[in-house]
Every structure is written in structure tokens, then in C-alpha cells.
């Protein structure tokens with residue numbers, strides 16, 4: 298819910314659009330951004346969609362409304378473009394759960410293994426990886442690796458467990474987690490299952506409950522990336538959906554599947570990093586061309602191959 302009154306939002310939207318036009322910037326926003334930031338963006342999507350859009354755009358400036366590793370990804374895939382983030386402190390607890398040094402040590406303990414990194418990692422960690430993936434294409438990326446190859450999967454424990462179950466492949470999984478998704482517990486799901494027999498349940502695979510949800514074998518429960526949730530809600534004949542991921546997605550779901558009802562399984566599932574991006578900060582960023590996100594050429598060069606594989610898969 299916006300803390301700004303509607304006229305203030307409209308005024309800021311106009312200012313932001315004018316500044317974006319003047320600087321030939323494209324505004325990209327993640328599904329977890331606050332509604333008023335989503336509403337002013339040229340493109341709203343998940344990590345994979347935003348990475349693809351950033352790579353494809355002709356705009357010389359990308360204003361990235363998301364968290365830092367996403368802006369880094371855009372900078373790596375779009376050399377020569379200026380990538381701005383409205384708040385440099387918009388980090389990610391999941392990306393912080395493994396460093397490049399820790400990954401180098403882990404690789405040394407598993408010689409010959411292939412490294413698959415979820416996109417929620419720093420550029421340095423991507424540079425040490427063979428493949429990147431998002432929740433939207435993690436299963437396809439793992440399936441594309443020859444059977445019999447050891448796979449080090451990082452950094453999200455729950456996504457790794459889910460990929461193992463779906464693909465039937467054994468993964469060696471890093472024990473990282475996103476505090477927002479890990480906080481959605483099986484008890485939250487069980488309560489909704491009992492109280493809302495008419496609702497479909499949409500669960501992000503990063504959630505602490507996702508692997509247990511699969512075990513329920515319940516046909517009302519669907520483990521999906523955020524883009525997958527939107528496609529599912531649009532095409533489903535059902536009217537009511539319970540959503541287990543960061544609550545920012547509810548705004549986009551309501552816009553893209555009008556007339557249907559979406560409710561958060563946990564109102565606590567709010568990412569404070571995503572919510573650091575505000576319309577005022579976006580306006581300041583475009584006006585002052587700050588804060589530019591850059592990745593050293595040597596790291597970007599090594600990270601690019603893993604990212605290009607991600608963008609090309611699924």
C-alpha cells in the first residue's frame with residue numbers, strides 16, 4: 298500500500314516519465330516493487346524477464362527498480378549501457394548467503410562438479426559459476442546438464458530441494474535461504490488449506506514450505522515462479538488464489554488477472570530491500586543519473602557466459 302496520496306503519485310509519475318524520456322531511459326521494475334513503482338515502469342517482471350528485457354533494450358540508460366544483484370545482472374548483459382539503481386542499499390539476504398571465496402572453497406572440495414547458481418547471487422559468485430538460473434528455468438537448466446555430472450546448486454536450499462524433486466536429479470545444495478520466503482512456514486499453508494477449500498494455492502519454490510507442499514500431492518497447490526503465477530491465474534477458471542511469495546506480486550496479479558481475488562498466505566512476507574525503492578528515489582536517480590551500478594570487466598566477462606546460458610534457457 299502506498300504511503301503517498303493519489304495526486305502526489307500522479308505528479309511523481311509525470312515527473313519520472315519526463316525524466317526518463319529526457320535521458321532515454323527504460324524503467325524496469327521487479328514484481329516485488331511497491332505498486333506505484335510498478336505502475337510507472339516500462340516493463341515489470343521476474344528476474345529472468347528483467348534480464349532478458351535489459352539485454353534486449355536499445356535504450357542507453359536502464360533505471361533498475363529491484364535489488365542490487367539484478368542491476369549488476371543488467372550491467373553484465375548490457376555492456377555500454379548506464380544502469381542505475383535508485384537505492385544502493387537495496388541488497389538481498391539470499392545473495393549475501395554465499396561469497397566468491399566460499400564458493401571457490403566449495404568447488405575445491407568437489408573437483409569436476411558443475412556449478413549452477415540461482416540468479417540471486419553477486420557478480421563475483423556468478424563469475425565462479427558455470428550456469429545461472431532463475432526459479433522460472435532452474436529445472437530446465439539442471440536437465441540440460443549431462444546425467445552423472447555432480448551439480449553444486451546454490452545458494453537457495455528450498456529452491457534446490459524443489460529442483461531435486463521435479464527433475465529427479467541429486468544435487469549438492471548450499472544451505473542459504475531468503476529470509477522472506479523461508480519465513481512462510483508449512484503451518485501457514487496448512488491453515489489456509491483447511492480454511493479455504495475453494496482457493497488455489499500458488500507457492501514460490503524459494504518458500505520454506507515449498508518442498509512440503511509438493512509432498513501434500515494436493516491438486517490445488519502449484520509451485521510456480523512469479524511469472525508462472527501470473528500465467529496460471531490468467532488461464533485458470535478459478536476465482537480465488539492464495540499466494541505464498543513476497544506480497545508485491547499481488548498488485549501485478551490483480552492487474553493482469555482482473556476480476557479474480559488474490560490474498561497473501563503471509564502478510565509478513567515483505568522484502569525490506571525491495572521496498573527501499575520509492576518513486577522519489579527513482580525520480581532523484583533519473584534526475585541526477587545516480588547510482589550507477591558497474592561490474593569490473595574481468596568479473597563481468599566471466600559471469601556473462603553463465604548468465605547468457607540462463608537467458609537462453611527455458
Ligand code: SF4
Nearest residue numbers: 389390391475477568
Ligand atoms: S525477497 Fe528474498 S530473495 Fe528476493 S530480494 Fe528480497 S531477500 Fe532477496
